[in-house]
Amino acid sequence: MSEQNGKATIELRLRDGAQLFNTLDPFPFREGDIAAEADAYIVDWARDLPKDAPIAIVIHLERADAADRPVPDLATAITSWFASRARTETQALRELFRDGRLVFAIGFAGLAACLFLSWLLTQGSEGPFARVFQESLIIIGWVVIWRPAEMFLYDWVPILRRRKLYRRLAGAHVEIRPD
Structure with a gap:
């Protein structure tokens, strides 16, 4: 060099x-x-x-x-x-965002379902067990949405960097x- x-x-x-x-x-x-x-x-x-x-x-x-x-x-x-x-990296970026949109829709539906179940199942009951169950469903819902968020926030950066280098x-x- x-x-x-x-x-x-x-x-x-x-x-x-x-x-x-x-x-x-x-x-x-x-x-x-x-x-x-x-x-x-x-x-x-x-x-x-x-x-x-x-x-x-x-x-x-x-x-x-x-x-x-x-x-x-x-x-x-x-x-x-x-x-x-x-061109391969450009295609990989397109696929990442296409897959990300699908995964985000699934994750958002999962989060909504967990939040709704948390609200529904703890509506009539109080106490520590109900509170643990409610918080567990909320945590599961946010874990479900984590991967789509990671795809949109971080996974595209190395692909873009490689594409720029190849160009x-x-x-x-x-x-x-x-x-």
Whole structure:
């Protein structure tokens, strides 16, 4: 990791371009999957970069690819891969809020039912047992609503953070340098 031309730079040293891709993937280039190790390396370094600086990725290749294999377009493969990851995070965010709305409706109904039962069952009775029963139903009702509240208040933040990082990586300037 370094800083060049006002861009935070991530540098990779590879034997050849094929090392960047998942070897089990039948689509070896533009449509292919980046190897999990390469993805993790780039993402880990990108997390440490300044949040406001544009990103550059420099790939140093020790040797050119074999003549019998087509040369992969590494720049397009990397930016497309991270653009796809950003779209996946956008979809995950949509699903979280859709599921959150459903879970909130269920939780709210559960809370209302617990509060109503608490009121109904303790209407005619007094004493410590009735009070314990009433408070227990109230606590259960609030526990039922906790997960939906957690989804809307906290769970979306890491998804948004990852999406922003993947979008930055998708917009990165990728440079290939033969060694």
